[in-house]
Amino acid sequence: MTAPDLPPVVSSWFEGRGWQPRRHQLEMLERARAGRHALLVAATGAGKTLAGFLPTICELADNPAEGLHTLYISPLKALAVDVQRNLLDPIGEMGLPIRVETRTGDTPSDRKARQRAKPPQVLLTTPESLSLLLSYPDSFQMFAGLRTIVLDEIHAFARDKRGDLLALALARLQRIAPNLRRVGLSATVADPDAYRSWLAPDADMDEVDVVLGAKGAEPQLDILLPENRVPWSGHSGRYAAKQVMAEIEKHKTTLVFCNTRGLAELIFQDLWKVNDAGLPIGVHHGSLALEARRKVEAAMADGRLRALVCTSSLDLGIDWGNVDLVIQMGAPKGSSRLLQRIGRANHRLDEPSHGTIVPGNRFEYLEARAALDAVEAGELDPEIFRPGTLDTLAQHILACACAAPFKESELLTEIRSAAPYAGLTDAIFASVLSYIATGGYALRAYDKFRRLVEEPAGSGHWRITRPNVAVQHRMNAGIIVDNPMLDVRFKNGRMLGRVEEGFASTLSPGDHVFFAGLSLEVLQFKDSDILVQASSKEARLVTYGGQRMSMTTHLADRVKVMLSDPSDWHRFPDDVREWLEVQQRRSRLPQPDELLVETFPHEGRHYLIMYSFEGWNAHQSLGMLVTKRMEKMGLKPLGFVANDYALSVYGLEPIGDPAPLLSPDILEGEFVEWVEQSMLLKRAFREVAVIGGLVERQHPGKRKTGKQVSFSTDLIYDVLRKYEPEHLLMRAAWDDARARMTELGRLARLVERAAAQMVHVHLSRVTPMAVPLMVVIGREALPSGASADEALLVEAESAIAELAMRED
Numbered sequence: 001m002t003a004p005d006l007p008p009v010v011s012s013w014f015e016g017r018g019w020q021p022r023r024h025q026l027e028m029l030e031r032a033r034a035g036r037h038a039l040l041v042a043a044t045g046a047g048k049t050l051a052g053f054l055p056t057i058c059e060l061a062d063n064p065a066e067g068l069h070t071l072y073i074s075p076l077k078a079l080a081v082d083v084q085r086n087l088l089d090p091i092g093e094m095g096l097p098i099r100v101e102t103r104t105g106d107t108p109s110d111r112k113a114r115q116r117a118k119p120p121q122v123l124l125t126t127p128e129s130l131s132l133l134l135s136y137p138d139s140f141q142m143f144a145g146l147r148t149i150v151l152d153e154i155h156a157f158a159r160d161k162r163g164d165l166l167a168l169a170l171a172r173l174q175r176i177a178p179n180l181r182r183v184g185l186s187a188t189v190a191d192p193d194a195y196r197s198w199l200a201p202d203a204d205m206d207e208v209d210v211v212l213g214a215k216g217a218e219p220q221l222d223i224l225l226p227e228n229r230v231p232w233s234g235h236s237g238r239y240a241a242k243q244v245m246a247e248i249e250k251h252k253t254t255l256v257f258c259n260t261r262g263l264a265e266l267i268f269q270d271l272w273k274v275n276d277a278g279l280p281i282g283v284h285h286g287s288l289a290l291e292a293r294r295k296v297e298a299a300m301a302d303g304r305l306r307a308l309v310c311t312s313s314l315d316l317g318i319d320w321g322n323v324d325l326v327i328q329m330g331a332p333k334g335s336s337r338l339l340q341r342i343g344r345a346n347h348r349l350d351e352p353s354h355g356t357i358v359p360g361n362r363f364e365y366l367e368a369r370a371a372l373d374a375v376e377a378g379e380l381d382p383e384i385f386r387p388g389t390l391d392t393l394a395q396h397i398l399a400c401a402c403a404a405p406f407k408e409s410e411l412l413t414e415i416r417s418a419a420p421y422a423g424l425t426d427a428i429f430a431s432v433l434s435y436i437a438t439g440g441y442a443l444r445a446y447d448k449f450r451r452l453v454e455e456p457a458g459s460g461h462w463r464i465t466r467p468n469v470a471v472q473h474r475m476n477a478g479i480i481v482d483n484p485m486l487d488v489r490f491k492n493g494r495m496l497g498r499v500e501e502g503f504a505s506t507l508s509p510g511d512h513v514f515f516a517g518l519s520l521e522v523l524q525f526k527d528s529d530i531l532v533q534a535s536s537k538e539a540r541l542v543t544y545g546g547q548r549m550s551m552t553t554h555l556a557d558r559v560k561v562m563l564s565d566p567s568d569w570h571r572f573p574d575d576v577r578e579w580l581e582v583q584q585r586r587s588r589l590p591q592p593d594e595l596l597v598e599t600f601p602h603e604g605r606h607y608l609i610m611y612s613f614e615g616w617n618a619h620q621s622l623g624m625l626v627t628k629r630m631e632k633m634g635l636k637p638l639g640f641v642a643n644d645y646a647l648s649v650y651g652l653e654p655i656g657d658p659a660p661l662l663s664p665d666i667l668e669g670e671f672v673e674w675v676e677q678s679m680l681l682k683r684a685f686r687e688v689a690v691i692g693g694l695v696e697r698q699h700p701g702k703r704k705t706g707k708q709v710s711f712s713t714d715l716i717y718d719v720l721r722k723y724e725p726e727h728l729l730m731r732a733a734w735d736d737a738r739a740r741m742t743e744l745g746r747l748a749r750l751v752e753r754a755a756a757q758m759v760h761v762h763l764s765r766v767t768p769m770a771v772p773l774m775v776v777i778g779r780e781a782l783p784s785g786a787s788a789d790e791a792l793l794v795e796a797e798s799a800i801a802e803l804a805m806r807e808d
Helices: 008-017 023-033 048-060 077-094 109-117 125-131 161-176 192-199 238-250 260-271 288-301 333-343 364-376 392-403 406-418 426-437 467-474 553-561 568-570 572-585 616-632 670-677 680-691 704-723 728-741 746-755 767-782 789-803
Strands: 037-041 070-073 100-103 122-125 148-151 181-186 206-213 220-223 253-255 280-284 307-309 323-329 356-357 451-453 460-466 484-489 494-499 512-515 520-525 528-537 595-602 605-611 637-642 646-651 758-762
Touching: 008 048, 008 077, 023 037, 023 048, 023 181, 023 206, 037 192, 048 070, 048 077, 048 148, 048 181, 048 323, 070 125, 077 100, 077 122, 100 109, 122 125, 125 161, 148 161, 161 392, 161 406, 161 605, 181 192, 220 364, 238 253, 238 260, 238 323, 238 356, 238 392, 260 280, 260 307, 260 512, 280 288, 288 392, 288 494, 323 333, 323 746, 333 356, 333 364, 356 364, 364 553, 364 572, 392 426, 392 451, 392 460, 392 467, 392 680, 392 728, 406 426, 426 451, 426 728, 460 467, 494 512, 568 572, 572 767, 572 789, 595 746, 595 767, 605 767, 616 637, 616 646, 616 670, 616 746, 637 767, 646 767, 680 704, 704 728, 746 758, 767 789
Parallel strands: 037 181, 037 206, 070 122, 070 148, 100 122, 148 181, 220 356, 253 307, 253 323, 280 307, 323 356, 484 528, 595 758
Antiparallel strands: 451 460, 484 494, 512 520, 520 528, 595 605, 605 646, 637 646
């Protein structure tokens, strides 16, 4: 296909810009004209968005028509707004009568109602908003003429609960509009065939064509080394604030990515302290108020900021062409994530993206080097797909029932056409229907849990029990379940953002916190608000719960290979190379096919350090299990610390043989016991109960506080655990607790390796590779806040490092 095949108005627009359509953009148009589903994998800056929309623009240019033609699904509200801007300009310049509108949770209710009655030709929305649209009876008319659905950043959806919800929505849309064409867009897909299956009706990947974009310029990546030495410990790169600020001064606009919201606030403060030139810099993360985020996004789009400190809230697709540098604070945790973030720089196919990693410690230096090698080799992190979750399925079935009564067999066929639910059995489907209809055996006496009824009984025809069920569903549907939050506001009512209730409970009036880039004094607590005022005093950092990003197995494997190959060490800084050489002489280095365990005494305690590289979450879980087992064995444990690379447990008694601490039965005994006794299962149940519709977040005119939601779910959890432990949502909560919250797969692999590959080295004192963890233990043992404590910790770190590196 050539450019002349475009409608004249579109061809003229390209010519007026001095552009030629890219090959993959024309290929996407060719697939559309052939009626084929398509997956486009193209580098950031290759014009993926235009490639996805080009068939729509061409069709509506040739045959103008009213009604909804194309749905665009974005993982982020901000991205939908950004694409609206990038779409509206070309459409306006072509003079085409195409209406493009956005629909998210932030869209005013009157516009939402109008969009259902008179939809635009192109609607930009999110998975949750699409699911809500499908819960209305008029959805059958609204989507009847739908021709195309474009899923941007498909890798951000497909493998989680939002992906489950979206796959189910696709199945429903395909039933309403059988000729609907599905389009997926991504820059970072390691396994296109897996995504073809996820995207295709009935998971038939042959129905989806892959279009590969031009590769584009290779990114220019480097590691920022400190002026003195790579630190022994830490994970944030804070030591490099002056160097990072110097890079910001040299570039037009810099994005500074952090792996957590708390770290983003901290790095912003560090940069502001060394911002001697007074350059405009901002901070952006998901807990800030919408108004604050929009203000920062607009400032970036207009080129008014020199730097923006941000989190994964900006990982995806925001097109700010004036960004010419991306800095990653701390290790990237995965080559795909690194590429995604670095791709925010220059955002043009034929110009290289510039990126810099600031490692927090010596292990993170190795991880950063492994990530750069992986990017250079074109290797992305492998993606793991799993069956769809049952709480998400329950929410979708109720949405379908709110739109219209359904026949059981027909809905089951439709649901099985969604890839995550292709293996759904009749029995599990029946149990989900039963749960929605009665709440389950232990709750069936309560009318409020009766949401579906089969009429007549045994007929397979289902409807909602009362109209109010639909109202409640639409108010409470959604996949993202936040931890209970409190709003942070100034006295005049201006909202700054939200902090978790657990953190808020540690605050008192007069305390100072860093938030939204400011030092704030807490004035008072009022209902669900924390009232604050600006302050110039030192402040503590807001902390957030949730799972931490772990290094991917792909990067972990690369790090282990680097460690085992001294011929590769010439690339490392002198102090990192010396660190590994002394470790090799004093103990040994972990080999790819073994699990190295070191034991040694230090200052009256006995330590075990396991170098397994299975990630912080798996190590954190294992630390809890091993200390429980140590208690049973009389080893008097005192605690444990973990990072992505290793786990350390310590106690008062020596550990002669570590093997019994890691026997496979630990996942049957201590693991189950720990999960049931901890808040882990309750927290997982809270999430599935909200998603599955058992507990409501909102009533008409009233929103429940996080405490009220937690209280409701805790009561139901206690009832079900006692009377119906096999309840559908209890099983779903266990699945969540196992798979997501503890990364059980990596934990199980670690325990399996211990049985077959453990190499135990007993030493008389601390080793070089143990120092990063030993320093963390020292930091956790001292109260924070006083500068004297920090000086003591630096001194203690130096002393431990000197002892470890001594070779006598």
